Structure formats: C-alpha cells, structure tokens
Amino acid sequence: MLRVENLTKRFSGFVAVNRISFALEQGEILGLIGPNGSGKSTTFNMIAGLLKPSEGSIRLEGREIGGLAPIEICHSGIGRTFQIPRPFKQLTILDNVVTAAFYGQRGSVSRAKALDQAEEALTLVGLPTDPQAEVASLGAAGLKKLELARAIATQPRLLLADESLGGLDETEMNAAADMLNHIRREKNITIIWVEHIMGVLMRVVDRAIVLDHGEKIFEGLPREVARDPRVIEIYLGSEKITFDEARS
Amino acid sequence: MDTRIWGGIGIAALAVVPLLGLGNYHLHLLITVLIWGFVYTSWSIMGRFGMVSLGHGAFLGVGAYVATMLWNTMGLTPWVSIPVAMLVSMAMALLVGYPCFRFRIVGHYFALVTLALGEVVRLTIVGLRDQTGGSLGMTVTGVPEGTSFLALQFGDRATFFYVALLVWLGGLVIWRLVDRSMLRYALEASSEDEDAAASVGVNVTRAKLMILMISAAMTTLGGALYAQYQMYINPETVSGIAISLQIVFAVIAGGLFTQLGPTVGAVFTLLLAETLRVTFGHDIHGLDGTIYGLLLVLFIIYMPKGITGSIMAGLSKRRRPNPAAAPAE
Secondary structure: OEEEEEEEEEEOOEEEEEEEEEEEOOOOEEEEEOOOOOOHHHHHHHHHOOOOOOEEEEEEOOEEOOOOOHHHHHHHOEEEOOOOOOOOOOOEHHHHHHHHHHHOOOOOOOHHHHHHHHHHHHHHHOOOOOOOOEHHHOOHHHHHHHHHHHHHHOOOOEEEEEOOOOOOOHHHHHHHHHHHHHHHHHHOOEEEEEEOOHHHHHHHOOEEEEEEOOEEEEEEOHHHHOOOHHHHHHHOOOOOOOHHHOOO | OOHHHHHHHHHHHHHOHHHHOOOHHHHHHHHHHHHHHHHHHHHHHHHOOOOOOOOOHHHHHHHHHHHHHHHHHHOOOHHHHHHHHHHHHHHHHHHHHHHHHHOOOOHHHHHHHHHHHHHHHHHHHHHOHHHHOHHHOEEOOOOOOOOEOOOOEOOOHHHHHHHHHHHHHHHHHHHHHHHHOHHHHHHHHHHHOHHHHHHOOOOHHHHHHHHHHHHHHHHHHHHHHHHHHHOEEOHHHHOOHHHHHHHHHHHHHHOOOOOOHHHHHHHHHHHHHHHHHHHHOOOOOOHHHHHHHHHHHHHHHHOOOHHHHHHHHHHHHHHOOOOOOOOOO
16 A cells, blocks of 8 residues: 655755665554654654655555655545644634545535534544534643544545654553554554554554664564564663563 | 624614715715725735735735726726726735745745835835826826716715725625635634644645735725725825734734724724824824834733724623533543
8 A cells, every 4th residue: 555665864964764665555554663763753754745755765556655745645645643733723623623624635525524524533533523612622632632533534545643642641542542443443544653652552553663763673563573672672771661562 | 683683783774874964074984994994804804814914005005006097097997997906916916925825934024025015016106106196196087077987986975985885895795705614724724833734635825825815806906995085095095014004003903803803993093093183183293103003012912802802702701601611522
C-alpha cells in the first residue's frame, strides 16, 4: 500500500533521516519508534507533506507522493494527527470534524454528508456529537481524540498518528491504543503510529521499525523488538520498556 | 422572539423613516451611517478571520474614482462603471493577496502590505492630477434634471436613503451568507493554524483570496455609492491611511464578530465626529484623529469584542447564570 524507498532528509549538511526503506500492507499497523532525535518525526513529516524529501521516494498505491503539499497528501487519502493537538478553537468540536470531512476528501462532498461522516468519526472515538460542545471543554485525552476524529473524517486509507499517547496517563494510554486498533478494524485503515513510548504501542502494532540517529536499526515483529540488543541499548536507562506487554 | 421577526420589524421601521418628515440633516446622518455601515461590514467580513487590512481605502478609492471618472469622461452609467470598478478591485486584491497568502504573509506583515496598497492608490490618485483632480479632488458631473436613475443621482435624499438602505441590507445578507457557509469553517481553521487546516484539506490560499476579493468588491461598491451621494471626492476622504484606519477603528468599536457590529461602529464614529465638530468646530487640527487613536487603544484593552459583542456576551451570561462546566469527553 505504501512503499518508502531510500528516504533521506538533510538539513544543511546534517542528515536527519538516512536512506530509510519500508513497506506497508493494507490494514496493517506499523509502529515507528525511536528516542528523541531519531528521525521518526522527520520521516513522519515527509510522508505528511510538511517536509520535502532530499532523496528517495514515497509511493502510495503506486503513485509518487513525495514532496506533495499537505493538502494534496490529504486528498491522496492520508490523514494525520499532530503530536501536540492543534484544534480549531473558534469552531465547536463537531464543526472541527465537519470541516475535515467537507474539505478533506477528493471531489466535492455535500454538507449533509460531511455532517454524517463527522458524527460517525466522533462516535468512533467516543466524543459528543452535540453541535454546541466547545473544544474548550476537552482535556488532554479529549483533544487527542479530536485529532483522531478529524483525521478519520477525511476518510483516509492511511492514517499517520503522531505520538498519540503523549500527555496521557496509563489508563488513557491503554484506551488510546485500543481505540487505534478499533479504528483499524472498523474502517480498515492502514496506520503508521509514531511513538517514543514503547510498551503500550507494542500491544497493538503488527510490525515495528526502530530508528536511531536517522538510521533504521530494526524492523520486525513486536516480540522481536523487545529482544533486539540494539534497541535495548538505545532505550536502556532512558525509557522504561515493559517488554512483557509486547504482544507475543 | 425570533431574530428574523426582530429583523423584519427593524427593516420595516427603517423603511418608514423618510416618511416621518425628518429634516435633511437627520436624513443625511442616516444615509451616512448606512453607507459607512456597509463599508465597515465589507471590511469585517474578512477582518473577523484575523485578516487585518489597513489598506481598504484602496478599494474604496477605486470605487469612488473609477465610477466617477468613467461617468465624467465617457458618460458611462454607474450601473456599468461600478461593476467595472469592482472587477478592478478584485484584480488588485488577487494581485496583492495571492503572494501574501501563498507565502504566508499574515498578521502584522499582511497589515503592512495592505497599508502600502492604500498609500499606492492614494498617491496614484494624487499623481494623476490631470485626470483625477489630484489633492483637490473631483466632482461627479451632475445631471441637469437633478434626478436620473441611469446616472444613479437623486435630487431628494429620501430616494438615496432607500438606495443606501438596500445596499446596506445586501451587505448584511452577504455577511450572513458567509457566516453560514463552509467558507467560514475554512477561514476559522486557517486563521488559527494554517498547517492543521491544510492537513484536513483546506485550501488556505484559495479561501483567503475568496474572502479578500468579496470584501474588496463590496468596499468598492461602498466607495462608488459614497461618491454618488456626496457628488464630490478627494484622495483623503476615499483612500489612504486615515480612512483605512477609520474603518478598522469603527469595526473594532462596534464589534468585529457580530453582524450589526460594524453598523453600530458607524453610528458610534458618526456621533463622535459630529459631537467633536459641534463642540470644537475645526479649531483644533487633528483632534478627531487623536481621540480615535485613544479610544481604539481603550477598546482593544477593555472591550475587545466591541460594543455589540460585549452586549451580546452580557446577555448570554444572563441567560446562563450558572453554566455546568462538565467536560465533553
């Protein structure tokens, strides 16, 4: 479904991402993990259209999308969330999602259909469809859900989830992970989930890629990640990995 | 009572005003409020989305001068020259707006670009003195019979009152249409976060250009209407920084985010100007500008929602004395 080949990003000589390649199958959840500065956000932003790759290609269902603007990426069928939620505070919760449903799809969508799709997305993530509900009434977990609902409302085939667990407590993290899994099943969406918290993520993802200093150091099943000596080395002391949570 | 019923009562009340036997002075004040209320509404239609233009005098000037010059030199009826002027303004808006929005020139920088545009138009009018009369301004050639529908000239104020009323109502309708359209959603989203808006498919450049061009065209109509009413225009009254700032001040004072806010701003600024004129005459040069500036600062600090916005906030607080702040998650 998505094929990334030799993806490279340089910032004035500094190589942030170095020749990364991977592929995704339809309906798969891929975990893209690594410590801070590993290049996962840069990779994410290249796929999302916020950064232009210096080299390499990104193909969605055979079509090159590397270097396209975010709006074109969205209309190609890729939805994204932001690490720090960026809601449109002047709009209600429902209107945030209606905006995404109305503008986020290729071709014209009627307002009534956009409203239906927005309500469906909000229900899927467990947010109210009340037209008066304000963004200000949402806490950290609610804002993350709104990010997800907005992305889902664009009817993506591929969802890019950027650190959906950041700022959440353990219960909320587990709920968020289950929700992503639920969304994948309900909508048959392929998901790339970028995260630096490994434990919860490993319960849900089908495969994981670990980045460090812009290089791909591991790709494999969740249970294998926990045993890989290079992964253990980069995380040891800096991150508490609950390996026993990793899906066997 | 439904707001539509209130609106109907308000329009009906306004429609009978000329029949009440008001003197020319009071009718003049009302016409002035309607024309400027329309111009201010035209500015607020984009200003409410964070697109603060300090150069709307440019569009006002194009409306007044293009319509007047085409009438005076070619005898072209304002029914044709006004749409021509509106097209000129829309082209100008496109020329300035596209690079601004494409390269994300927003906030203060956008305000500065528009400020320059206003001055460019004013200086062009002054520079083309053989055609425009320069700083001395120009008069609209009057029809001998005093009233001509084709020339959009009316000898009696009552007829012009109805013309101004129709245009003003048209402005309110456009404001409402924009408010209820999906364009508003796109602009609200774009004004808060362009990256996030683009990530959900909003074409930020197109949305901003659309509202700028609508606003420019409306303001141009206001400028042409002002010229037709006053029958005299000069660069200081219809273009340049002073008039552009007056527009901003009036809208902020009246209320940027409400439909009637700009009109209330027109009433407020007119009352202020008339009070100053009656009290001090023209003895103290620049007094009105100084007081406008002072009041603008006070409004921004103490009443950022303007007069109507503050009243509405107060009313809605009364209706909901003790809101339950339960989270929506």
